[in-house]
Amino acid sequence: MTTSHLKKRPPVAAMIVMVVAGLVTTVIVLATASHSSNEPTFTGEGAYYLSASHLSESGVCMADDSHAGIVDAGSGVTVIDSHGTTVAQGQLEPGVWQAAKKMCKWRFSVPNVPAGRGDYRIRVGAGPESDPISEKTLRSVAIIQDDQVSA
Structure with a gap:
């Protein structure tokens, strides 16, 4: 074979590798998506209550050290389905x-919760998961109190 013959030949092996890599990436992305865009969703609504005994100062909505990193304005709220998958x-x-x-009350609203996943659990900030909450309750207003979370 001459060098000029090699330059004219299309890089078939490289093209096959690129196509396979693209297909594998697509399959992985689709498999790890929490829900499809066609799946019905709802907005989960709720409130987290923390008693005065867990506040740094009575009347001020700032958690003491026992709840630091759990309930602060802007803390993340994670919705977990009955299979343990984070869904919203x-x-x-x-x-x-x-x-x-x-006590203090922090409201939350979580959009795009996939419907029909059984009971849900809520995790606020770095805290533990709540007890199971029905979809019906999460669609209205789920109430979570500091003594209602699983350790």
């Missing part, structure tokens, strides 16, 4: 002091 994420709104209840 949102964040806490700023806390509001509830004087009558002597």
Whole structure:
């Protein structure tokens, strides 16, 4: 074979490798997607309550050291389906002091939660997962209190 013959020959092996790599990447992306764009979704709504005994100062919605990194404005809210798969994420709104209840309330709204996944669990910030919450409850307003999370 001459050198000029090699230059004219299309790089078939390289093309095959590129096509296979593209197909594998596509399959991996589709397999790891939490839900398809055609799957019905809803917005999960809820509130996290923290009693005054876990606040750094009564009347101020700032968690003490026992809940640091869990409930702060902007903390992440993760929705987990019945299979343990993270399916949607949102964040806490700023806390509001509830004087009558002597606790703070942080509301959250999590868009694009896939419907029909059984019960869900919520993780706020770096905290533990909540007890199971039905889809019906998560569609209205799920209430999570600091004593209702699984350790």
